[in-house]
Structures are given as structure tokens and as C-alpha cells.
Amino acid sequence: MKNNFIDFINIFCKSGNGGFGSSHIKKVRKLNKWIPDGGSGGKGGNIILLGTSHYRTFYHLKFKKHFIAESGYIGSRNNKTGLNGNDLYIKVPLGTIVKDNNKNILAEIILNQEKKILLEGGFGGKGSKILKHKMKFHSLSGIQTVGIWVTLELKILADIGIIGFPNVGKSTLLSIITNAKPKIGNFSFTTKQPNLGVMKYGYGKTYTIADIPGIIQNSHKGKGLGYFFLKHIERNSILLFLITSESQNTKIEYLILLNELNQFNPKLLNKKRLIVISKADLIQTKIIKQKIINDFKTEKIIFISSFTKEGILKLKQKLLQLINS
Ligand SMILES: Nc1nc2c(ncn2[C@@H]2O[C@H](COP(=O)(O)OP(=O)(O)OP(=O)(O)O)[C@@H](O)[C@H]2O)c(=O)[nH]1
Ligand SMILES: [Mg+2]
Known part of the structure; x- marks a missing residue:
């Protein structure tokens, strides 16, 4: 018999990296000076669990094991902050428990449409404008996130x-x-x-x-x-x-x-x-x-x-x- 009742599964999750800060500098002709105007990088997307009463098992996750959220975008000139990476939603049945490798409980989903951030996206790096570094074109890279394997376990909710x-x-x-x-x-x-x-x-x-x-x-x-x-x-x-x-x-x-x-x-x-x-x-x-x-x-x-x-x-x-x- 085809077993499509899956109540235990391992998946890999990684939130998005923070975007790079821009190192842009612009010339202000009136002052005849170069000044930094690079914007900060955008925030990386979160990995978010979404309780969905429509799902009763993890069967829908069987063929997709890697969940990697979008990275934040690089900042740009005129102090423009980069766009944030999109959050990545993982739909799970109600009664889902998420554990790390050491069996620590990271999250639990009980209610329909309940959302929980499993992994937070990295913050964007600061751009040259905000850093005001003596090296004018200095900027920082965003936080680089680390992916982890987690276990999803289902314990059905019933009265x-x-x-x-x-x-x-x-x-x-x-x-x-x-x-x-x-x-x-x-x-x-x-x-x-x-x-x-x-x-x-x-x-x-x-x-x-x-x-x-x-x-x-x-x-x-x-x-x-x-x-x-x-x-x-x-x-x-x-x-x-x-x-x-x-x-x-x-x-x-x-x-x-x-x-x-x-x-x-x-x-x-x-x-x-x-x-x-x-x-x-x-x-x-x-x-x-x-x-x-x-x-x-x-x-x-x-x-x-x-x-x-x-x-x-x-x-x-x-x-x-x-x-x-
Ligand atoms: N006479 C009689 N037969 C019943 C009754 N309830 C169920 N049955 C019969 O008992 C058999 C087993 O019924 P199921 O409901 O499949 O039993 P189950 O406990 O779910 O069985 P498993 O899924 O194998 O554990 C079937 O042939 C049913 O028609 C009842 O009230 N009276
Ligand atoms: Mg039965």
C-alpha cells in the first residue's frame, strides 16, 4: 500500500543572508569632496512555519527537503536600503513539533494559520553612508546565516x-x-x-x-x-x-x-x-x-x-x- 501518512520527516532550513551594504561614494562638486552615500543591505527572508488544517501529514514535504529563504539585496547609491529577501513559508499540519538535532523543541504549531518564525533572516550590512568610516567607501557584508537540519514530528490533535x-x-x-x-x-x-x-x-x-x-x-x-x-x-x-x-x-x-x-x-x-x-x-x-x-x-x-x-x-x-x- 502506498503510505502517504508521514508523521516524521527531516528537512534542511536556512534563512536568507543579510544583503551587502553599498560602498558607494559620490562627488559633491560644490565642496569638491567625495562623500559616502551607500545604503545598507536588506534583511534576509525568515523561515516561517504556517499551521494549515488542510494538511494532515508531511506527505507534501516528502519531495522537497531543502528550504532556503531569499537573501537580502545589496544597498545602493543615495542611501537606498536594499530590498528584504522574501520570507519562506513552510506549511505544516496542526500538531507539528519541530526539533533540532539534539531533540530540543524549537517550535510547535497548534492553531490553523498560526505563524512561527523558525529561523530569522540575517540583518543587512551597513552601507558607506551610515558607517561614516574614514575609508569612505567602506561598507559591511550582511549577516551570513547558517542552515540546519530539523525534524518535524506530528502528534495529531484530537479530543x-x-x-x-x-x-x-x-x-x-x-x-x-x-x-x-x-x-x-x-x-x-x-x-x-x-x-x-x-x-x-x-x-x-x-x-x-x-x-x-x-x-x-x-x-x-x-x-x-x-x-x-x-x-x-x-x-x-x-x-x-x-x-x-x-x-x-x-x-x-x-x-x-x-x-x-x-x-x-x-x-x-x-x-x-x-x-x-x-x-x-x-x-x-x-x-x-x-x-x-x-x-x-x-x-x-x-x-x-x-x-x-x-x-x-x-x-x-x-x-x-x-x-x-
Ligand atoms: N455486526 C456488527 N459488525 C460491525 C459493527 N461495526 C463494525 N462491524 C464490522 O466489523 C468489521 C471491522 O470493522 P472496522 O470498522 O473496519 O474495524 P476496525 O476496528 O477499524 O479494524 P482495523 O482497521 O483493521 O483495526 C467490518 O466488517 C464491519 O462491517 C457492528 O456494530 N456490528
Ligand atoms: Mg479501521
Whole structure:
């Protein structure tokens, strides 16, 4: 499968050099003197990050790795300052973190249309006029900038993350409670990259929900698709654990998921959780349903069916309640 979900990429960035100051001198005939009149150089362009909700990954940066902003222009006679170099904008998805080689965070983009200067352009060199040097035609070169390699890392911004084993109905649920149209299939690992959807609820309120690829026992050891997708739930405020009623032991499935999360980042266990049992339409008898309830004992669970819509309204209400709590 073509993988166009890129959540990690290295790029080279360099802001523009400052323009040269002009060393121009002009003859003032009346005084019969040469006087310096060279203008300063223009400022180099900045490298600016621009948050763009239109982008969901770094795929658009895959084939362009070097970002070099325009240099400032040289100053000229009559004390004219050179033009500034144009800024260079790098469009990034919301949730982008930029790090240098030592893993220091240089910038973070959260909001749509948010702008942050990643690298400032060099200042222009002074021209002969402003320098007033005894060597009349003296001027300075602008600041020469140094380029660096930076890492762009994406951690999706969503209010709710759906986590579960493969084939439990995560994408189907996303498709019925949000506007998303993810791929659905009756086999494991249909979803190979996170899907995002927007749920509308209440008066004009919207919530973003992420459907994360299936997690299995030992995902943290690289089984299945691995567990690196879990970084995308680090910023979710609520984790929705989806466990199918077809499971032999729903509670054990839940504990396995918790363990995988713990292996990835123990802080994930501090988030608000909601346990949801999917495919309730497949539960044949009340005894089986009661057994699932008993398995979870004190923990509250919600039964849903994306097919019959059983429990969907209750689920939405519960999510809203959790978000606001
Ligand atoms: N009976 C029943 N089947 C469902 C329900 N929800 C989803 N399914 C079916 O379960 C299968 C898996 O659904 P998906 O939504 O692709 O499951 P998933 O958890 O996203 O799977 P992966 O992406 O592989 O992790 C599909 O055949 C769905 O039609 C439900 O409420 N009831
Ligand atoms: Mg899926």
C-alpha cells in the first residue's frame, strides 16, 4: 500500500543572508569632496512555519527537503536600503513539533494559520553612508546565516482517540459519529494510518476524533503494525477503548490494551477513559451480556452497535460529559 501518512520527516532550513551594504561614494562638486552615500543591505527572508488544517501529514514535504529563504539585496547609491529577501513559508499540519538535532523543541504549531518564525533572516550590512568610516567607501557584508537540519514530528490533535484490537469496528464507529469516511473491512489492519473525523454535538460544538490503527498484544515489540501510532493519542484528552462483544474475554483484551499503552508511555494511563463494547447486535443472550458486565465489575461500560445504532446517542452524551468534566 502506498503510505502517504508521514508523521516524521527531516528537512534542511536556512534563512536568507543579510544583503551587502553599498560602498558607494559620490562627488559633491560644490565642496569638491567625495562623500559616502551607500545604503545598507536588506534583511534576509525568515523561515516561517504556517499551521494549515488542510494538511494532515508531511506527505507534501516528502519531495522537497531543502528550504532556503531569499537573501537580502545589496544597498545602493543615495542611501537606498536594499530590498528584504522574501520570507519562506513552510506549511505544516496542526500538531507539528519541530526539533533540532539534539531533540530540543524549537517550535510547535497548534492553531490553523498560526505563524512561527523558525529561523530569522540575517540583518543587512551597513552601507558607506551610515558607517561614516574614514575609508569612505567602506561598507559591511550582511549577516551570513547558517542552515540546519530539523525534524518535524506530528502528534495529531484530537479530543478523543479510539483504541482497540483490529477488526473491532473502530473505523465503522468513526464513520457513524463523525463526518469521516474511513476504509472498513472485515479483516485485521484495514486501517494503516490514523483517520480523523469531526463530531458535531450541541450548539455548533465540534469535537475531533482519531481512529488509531489496531493494537495487539506485543505491539510494543513490533507485532502487527507496532505501537508508534500511539504517539497520536498523547494529546487526546479522552481515550475510548473499543472492545468487541465477539471477544472471548473482553476484560483481558482491555488489560492487554492498557499494558501496550503503558509500555509506550505510562502517562497515557492518566487520561480519562471510556470502555465501549462494540457489535452489541451480535450478543445472543442476556447471560453473555451480563458476563461482560460482571467482568468489568466496577468499571462502567457502554454497549453499542454501529449497525443498529444501539447506544450511540448514549455514547455521544457520555463523551460530551467527559470532555466537560
Ligand atoms: N455486526 C456488527 N459488525 C460491525 C459493527 N461495526 C463494525 N462491524 C464490522 O466489523 C468489521 C471491522 O470493522 P472496522 O470498522 O473496519 O474495524 P476496525 O476496528 O477499524 O479494524 P482495523 O482497521 O483493521 O483495526 C467490518 O466488517 C464491519 O462491517 C457492528 O456494530 N456490528
Ligand atoms: Mg479501521
